[in-house]
Amino acid sequence: MKLAVAALLSLSVSAPALAAATSSGQLPRNVVPVLYDISVRPDAKTLTFSGAETVTVDVREATRTIVLNAADLDVTSATFDGKPAKIAMDKDAQTLTLTLAAPATVGRHAVAFQWTGKISQSASGFFAIDYSNADGTPARMLATQFEAPDARKFAPMWDEPSFKARFRLTTTAPAGQLAYSNMPASNVAKQADGSQLYKFGETPLMSSYLLFLGMGDVDRKTVKGGPVEIGVITRKGVVDQGDYALGAAKRLLAYYNDYFGQPYPLPKMDMIAGPGSSQFFGAMENWGAIFYFEPTLLFDAARTAESGRQQVHSVVAHEMAHQWFGDLVTMGWWDDLWLNEGFASWMEGKATSVLNPTWKADAVAVAYEREGAMQLDATAATHPIIRHVQTVDEIGQAFDGITYSKGQAVIGMMESTLGEVKFRDGIRRYMAKYKYGNTVTDQLWTELSAAAGRDVTKIAHDFTLQGGVPLVTMAGARCAGGVTTVSLSQGRYGLDAPSKTAQTWHVPLVVATVGGGSTSAVVSGAQVTPVKVKGCGTVVLNRGKGSYTRVLYDEAGHSAIVRDYAKLTLEDRVGTLGDDFGLALGGYQDLTRYFAVQDRVNAGSDPLEWSVVASKLGTLTGLFDQTPLEQPLRTKTNAMLSPVLARIGFEARSGEEPLANNLRETLVGRLGSNGDPMVVARARSYVAQLATNPTAIPASIRQPILSTYAINATSAEWDQLLKLMQAERSPVVKNRYVSLLGAARDPAIGQRALDLIKTDALTPPQKASLLRSVAGRHPDLAFDWAIANRELVDTFVEQSQRGGYVAGLGGGSNDPAMPGKIQAYADKYLPEPARKPAQQTIQLIGVRKAAAEKLRPGTQAWLGL
Numbered sequence: 001m002k003l004a005v006a007a008l009l010s011l012s013v014s015a016p017a018l019a020a021a022t023s024s025g026q027l028p029r030n031v032v033p034v035l036y037d038i039s040v041r042p043d044a045k046t047l048t049f050s051g052a053e054t055v056t057v058d059v060r061e062a063t064r065t066i067v068l069n070a071a072d073l074d075v076t077s078a079t080f081d082g083k084p085a086k087i088a089m090d091k092d093a094q095t096l097t098l099t100l101a102a103p104a105t106v107g108r109h110a111v112a113f114q115w116t117g118k119i120s121q122s123a124s125g126f127f128a129i130d131y132s133n134a135d136g137t138p139a140r141m142l143a144t145q146f147e148a149p150d151a152r153k154f155a156p157m158w159d160e161p162s163f164k165a166r167f168r169l170t171t172t173a174p175a176g177q178l179a180y181s182n183m184p185a186s187n188v189a190k191q192a193d194g195s196q197l198y199k200f201g202e203t204p205l206m207s208s209y210l211l212f213l214g215m216g217d218v219d220r221k222t223v224k225g226g227p228v229e230i231g232v233i234t235r236k237g238v239v240d241q242g243d244y245a246l247g248a249a250k251r252l253l254a255y256y257n258d259y260f261g262q263p264y265p266l267p268k269m270d271m272i273a274g275p276g277s278s279q280f281f282g283a284m285e286n287w288g289a290i291f292y293f294e295p296t297l298l299f300d301a302a303r304t305a306e307s308g309r310q311q312v313h314s315v316v317a318h319e320m321a322h323q324w325f326g327d328l329v330t331m332g333w334w335d336d337l338w339l340n341e342g343f344a345s346w347m348e349g350k351a352t353s354v355l356n357p358t359w360k361a362d363a364v365a366v367a368y369e370r371e372g373a374m375q376l377d378a379t380a381a382t383h384p385i386i387r388h389v390q391t392v393d394e395i396g397q398a399f400d401g402i403t404y405s406k407g408q409a410v411i412g413m414m415e416s417t418l419g420e421v422k423f424r425d426g427i428r429r430y431m432a433k434y435k436y437g438n439t440v441t442d443q444l445w446t447e448l449s450a451a452a453g454r455d456v457t458k459i460a461h462d463f464t465l466q467g468g469v470p471l472v473t474m475a476g477a478r479c480a481g482g483v484t485t486v487s488l489s490q491g492r493y494g495l496d497a498p499s500k501t502a503q504t505w506h507v508p509l510v511v512a513t514v515g516g517g518s519t520s521a522v523v524s525g526a527q528v529t530p531v532k533v534k535g536c537g538t539v540v541l542n543r544g545k546g547s548y549t550r551v552l553y554d555e556a557g558h559s560a561i562v563r564d565y566a567k568l569t570l571e572d573r574v575g576t577l578g579d580d581f582g583l584a585l586g587g588y589q590d591l592t593r594y595f596a597v598q599d600r601v602n603a604g605s606d607p608l609e610w611s612v613v614a615s616k617l618g619t620l621t622g623l624f625d626q627t628p629l630e631q632p633l634r635t636k637t638n639a640m641l642s643p644v645l646a647r648i649g650f651e652a653r654s655g656e657e658p659l660a661n662n663l664r665e666t667l668v669g670r671l672g673s674n675g676d677p678m679v680v681a682r683a684r685s686y687v688a689q690l691a692t693n694p695t696a697i698p699a700s701i702r703q704p705i706l707s708t709y710a711i712n713a714t715s716a717e718w719d720q721l722l723k724l725m726q727a728e729r730s731p732v733v734k735n736r737y738v739s740l741l742g743a744a745r746d747p748a749i750g751q752r753a754l755d756l757i758k759t760d761a762l763t764p765p766q767k768a769s770l771l772r773s774v775a776g777r778h779p780d781l782a783f784d785w786a787i788a789n790r791e792l793v794d795t796f797v798e799q800s801q802r803g804g805y806v807a808g809l810g811g812g813s814n815d816p817a818m819p820g821k822i823q824a825y826a827d828k829y830l831p832e833p834a835r836k837p838a839q840q841t842i843q844l845i846g847v848r849k850a851a852a853e854k855l856r857p858g859t860q861a862w863l864g865l
Contacts, residue, residue: 033057054110068095086098141274146208166206172191181212182203218235232271338407360608374582381840386441469550471552545575558593725738775808
């Protein structure tokens with residue numbers, strides 16, 4: 001799955017063990033599914049469906065009760081081997097218990113159910129996506145979203161990842177519509193009423209959350225990748241926008257077949273584009289039927305910049321990596337979710353770097369994904385990568401930046417430590433050994449250790465079983481006889497007060513000298529570690545930024561880095577910018593060190609460096625939002641960045657490198673957000689033309705130009721934006737306009753946007769998007785409105801997000817009263833297991849406030865105040 005962010009290793013669950021339900025909330029293992037035969041008949045008009053299934057089960061010990069999952073279903077009948085069974089539903093536990101007339105004997109049996117259910121208008125379970133066709137007529141697409149615990153809303157199931165089984169799915173689709181699932185249709189028969197009965201082929205062994213069903217008035221386009229049929233499924237009229245994704249998927253399929261050492265095992269791989277949105281995810285790796293929301297799959301050259309092409313490739317690479325890491329081999333329980341998401345996040349970058357080297361994916365990961373992980377991981381709000389998950393609420397909370405971005409960084413660190421070949425060989429061993437099964441993390445470490453010929457578990461456990469970011473500190477360096485000896489120590493890098501227990505890691509990293517040699521070392525424990533490296537040049541700690549750690553130089557060492565900054569690799573340059581800014585945020589060094597490095601970024605620097613500088617200046621400005629420092633920061637930022645935009649120009653140039661195009665978007669967006677008069681005037685000129693020319697804005701700057709217009713909008717200009725939204729028939733463009741309606745800096749316009757949410761003009765996902773957009777600019781206004789309209793908000797926020805959505809609206813507030821308001825909301829309306837996101841938001845508000853105080857003197861000095 002691609003997101004729209006202390007646990008002990010459990011025992012292996014490669015095969016479910018015989019046990020009663022455990023305190024973890026998991027199902028008993030005495031009865032397990034073998035084959036589901038499911039038939040559903042949806043009624044898209046009434047948003048209801050009926051279903052029937054027969055499940056072949058393996059009874060492993062005699063029992064009179066069978067416990068499985070069901071949620072939001074009206075189960076009307078149940079039988080065991082054809083005999084009626086008593087049904088008991090537990091709404092809170094989301095379980096269904098059958099009581100049998102006599103104990104079931106060990107062996108194979110048949111359990112059958114009939115039920116009715118509801119089709120949701122938010123992206124969970126069986127759901128509908130409403131949109132308009134090109135001619136303005138209404139349309140409705142149906143799809144399913146089952147990760148993490150929502151297959152139970154579709155049919156009674158053993159809805160846990162370790163209960164792998166085979167699935168046969170049958171459904172009825174209206175005349176003229178196409179139905180699609182994990183496997184190709186084995187038979188399509190026209191019924192007397194004109195509908196079509198689809199029977200899909202039997203799936204391989206897989207977890208319930210990977211099952212998929214979709215249908216609608218759609219187009220499908222295919223290419224062949226060896227024996228596999230790769231397809232794109234879209235609403236009518238836009239299937240050609242899937243051409244880029246099809247080409248990327250074909251290349252990725254060949255790359256992954258080789259990398260994993262296991263050929264993709266299904267006969268087809270469809271990529272389904274849904275014209276909607278979710279608060280939770282952007283794409284989902286259903287085996288053979290990957291679901292994407294349109295912006296993550298379709299590339300519209302008339303409206304999408306180069307960054308959109310990169311995003312499509314990245315998301316396709318992520319979801320396709322899941323077809324092995326997650327689908328073929330699946331974590332046994334959600335404690336080890338990172339085995340899916342961390343690896344897929346790393347693999348998307350790995351594959352992108354190989355297949356599109358000009359995108360510099362490795363350096364981009366250092367600049368953004370690494371920094372994003374550390375921002376949360378360096379606070380008390382963090383958690384270990386592997387953490388104990390028990391309730392449905394906790395499962396939803398596991399999909400966060402630690403699981404994805406820190407997981408990605410740790411996997412990258414392991415490859416950097418072991419070497420590409422040995423690491424890949426370990427992955428191949430793991431895939432071959434556990435295909436169609438379930439694992440825990442230690443089984444991955446075992447295979448990597450075997451392939452590398454060294455035990456990696458100490459390093460791996462330190463980074464996965466405890467939260468936090470290491471800090472490696474250079475205490476001094478001396479050179480003698482052409483060899484530099486560097487003294488290194490370590491501790492915790494934190495943005496808030498450290499815990500009472502000191503933390504240490506086994507930190508692998510490469511130490512190098514500029515123009516000299518390099519050496520690999522592991523810094524462990526609290527003692528000083530001497531490291532020797534050839535050469536007497538500038539010392540570079542964590543060269544290539546392959547290790548997940550901050551590094552802090554002594555004064556002489558940092559001065560040398562500043563002097564030789566241009567001689568560093570791109571990864572080390574953007575990594576140094578990240579480290580120095582982060583160390584200033586944490587109070588480890590003065591902000592002047594960051595500015596000294598920033599000053600080394602000049603006209604000849606890589607576009608990525610300027611993008612990072614623009615991002616850091618945006619962060620700095622945000623810390624002082626609505627304070628006397630805000631406007632001086634905006635003014636100085638504009639003065640720094642305007643000449644950079646002038647050099648690269650407003651419109652894309654033939655032959656320019658991809659990251660230059662990305663920088664253009666970044667600069668226009670940052671300057672526009674800051675209210676730069678020239679950029680704002682250009683935005684107003686472009687938007688004025690949209691009423692007669694929908695593609696008047698050049699694709700390379702369309703999104704930041706629209707954002708600039710929306711942020712600086714007057715009341716009359718907001719009216720114009722509203723008219724554009726109402727007239728728009730492309731669901732993707734319309735959704736973007738909806739979000740922009742909440743972006744205005746003027747709070748009175750923010751209130752108008754909130755008033756719009758109370759009308760029927762928007763779909764439930766659009767309402768959620770608009771409210772979150774208002775919160776981005778006016779967190780106090782949005783939070784207070786959400787509390788006052790809590791029942792309305794609950795109708796459009798996806799159930800898995802309710803624990804964090806409302807609390808998150810207030811996350812950007814500087815009001816001292818906000819933490820108490822968030823806590824009061826959580827205490828009153830959220831069950832205890834669902835309160836962690838609210839507590840995390842409160843902690844991060846405190847971190848941001850403390851960071852602003854630490855940076856205030858350095859910022860004032862930089863501004864000359």
